[in-house]
Amino acid sequence: MTEISGAAVVTGGGSGIGMALAKQLAKQGVAVAVADIILDNAR
């Protein structure tokens, strides 16, 4: 069992699946580093 907690990083987090994962993690209380090759998409 991996508890969805603490901090996470999502590469390619600025769009698509990465963005959805980052949002869902945040919704579940995880602090998220959103990394993307297009920084504006990550912001």
Added chain:
Amino acid sequence: MTDEIKAAGGKAVAIHCDVCERDSIKRMKAEATAALGFIKLVFANAGATSFDPLMDMSDDDVDWIIQVNLMGVLNTARAFLPDMMAAREGHIVATASMAGLLPGWIPVHVPYSAAKAGIIGAMLNLSLEMKEYGIRTTSYCPGGVATGMKANNSRYRPSRFGGPSEGAVHIPKASFQGMPPAFYPPEAIAPIVLRAVENNRPFVFDHAEQRKFFRETYSGIVEACYDDIEAYEKERGVPAGVSHLAS
């Protein structure tokens, strides 16, 4: 993205990262850790697609697809693993693809299938190596998710592989034999992925009906080839001249 999370009361930080470059990954890792502390969950998700016939691709095309998908995941894992090993916990989730699990399913997808199959191999093998540290791995294999990749893919291309450009990815008819899968919205699959991570599953799938393609294009073929060698051994015995690994 992070603005939206912060507005909703969450904690988030936006960081530039080109996963094709080790130095960029290392900088991103340092920044993420400085901002948020120990990173327990790593989603090595960045990637790019390609639906070009192999011999129509330039060397740069091929190198980019392997570098961003396979080396990007491997180098991301290598950047975050030391902290996880020290903490003796962590979970690495790589976004692979059904094209990686079933490289015999979707045609005109050679470097992409190879890279995504490589991710699955790396994650499964890494989980063996990291067992003693309590670190888990999961390969997520999307089987049809509306990611915007088709439209945005060429924008993610770093300059050393030819640089970004505009224009959608052309998907040949042959690739889905006229039967593209249902594409689900990314928000709908995110909870599926996190639930599998919680349950320490080595894989996450998102289209139950694709099991038949696993049987038709992979497991059925593998089983038939095992039948071949089993029949051969029955008929002629195991190959002569057995040796064993020196211990």
